[in-house]
Amino acid sequence: MNRKVILILCDGMRPDAMENLPYVKEFMKKSAYTMKAETVFPSVTLPCHMSLFLGVPTERHGITTNLYMPPVRPVNGIIEQLDAAKKTSAVFYDWEQLRDLWRPGNIAYSRFEARELSETAVRNTDDAIRYISENSPDFVFLYIGYPDGAGHDFGWMTEKYMESVRASWEQIARVVEKFEGEYTFIITADHGGHDRIHGTEMPEDMIIPFMAMGPDFVPGEIKEQVNIMDITPTIAKLVGASCADEWEGNSLI
Numbered sequence: 001m002n003r004k005v006i007l008i009l010c011d012g013m014r015p016d017a018m019e020n021l022p023y024v025k026e027f028m029k030k031s032a033y034t035m036k037a038e039t040v041f042p043s044v045t046l047p048c049h050m051s052l053f054l055g056v057p058t059e060r061h062g063i064t065t066n067l068y069m070p071p072v073r074p075v076n077g078i079i080e081q082l083d084a085a086k087k088t089s090a091v092f093y094d095w096e097q098l099r100d101l102w103r104p105g106n107i108a109y110s111r112f113e114a115r116e117l118s119e120t121a122v123r124n125t126d127d128a129i130r131y132i133s134e135n136s137p138d139f140v141f142l143y144i145g146y147p148d149g150a151g152h153d154f155g156w157m158t159e160k161y162m163e164s165v166r167a168s169w170e171q172i173a174r175v176v177e178k179f180e181g182e183y184t185f186i187i188t189a190d191h192g193g194h195d196r197i198h199g200t201e202m203p204e205d206m207i208i209p210f211m212a213m214g215p216d217f218v219p220g221e222i223k224e225q226v227n228i229m230d231i232t233p234t235i236a237k238l239v240g241a242s243c244a245d246e247w248e249g250n251s252l253i
């Protein structure tokens with residue numbers, strides 16, 4: 001295939017925090033979705049992102065905390081496979097540790113800014129809309145850290161956390177409205193959370209939303225179990241890159 005894909009990940013966004021938002025319901029009607037997708041253990045930001053980008057479980061990439069350690073046996077991730085297929089990638093994020101999700105030399109454009117997360121969600125989205133309009137990259141990763149920050153500060157499912165999820169979807173809506181038809185969208189999270197933490201095997205931490213909208217997805221609930229590792233082979237197939245031999249997830253198309 002030769003699709004263009006925008007992956008939007010909201011850090012720490014629980015399915016039950018978003019499914020009743022009016023815009024989410026509208027988006028759901030047009031997408032293939034499950035509110036019961038699973039992340040990997042430990043349900044911690046960098047390990048979960050590593051499994052998403054590298055398509056392998058924690059025991060294979062070896063990152064079990066938010067501290068990156070260069071692997072003994074490197075695996076090509078989605079960004080490397082796309083680059084090998086001469087596809088362009090642009091990334092927008094507000095948590096600096098994510099810089100190790102890709103190896104140097106494979107990104108066309110990258111934007112990171114350390115600032116209040118409620119502000120960077122808007123500023124990264126502004127820049128993503130500008131960059132995509134001008135350059136039309138094959139793959140875009142837009143990371144929104146705001147819900148995780150609100151969860152740790154105030155508690156998951158509290159009013160302030162719910163507000164961070166609503167505000168994140170306001171940004172998602174802007175991107176979808178601008179590029180619907182031109183891009184396929186995948187919306188997900190890295191993990192959930194409970195009280196003011198995450199990282200356990202509790203369903204509140206391990207269950208994540210997965211939504212995909214585009215011509216290759218039939219709208220409606222996905223009945224099969226989706227895992228965070230399935231996202232990378234799905235993107236590779238959509239954009240037109242080959243999967244790395246090590247990847248353990250299954251393409252959803």
Ligand SMILES: [Zn+2]
Pocket residue numbers: 011012044045046148190191
């Ligand atoms: Zn996280």
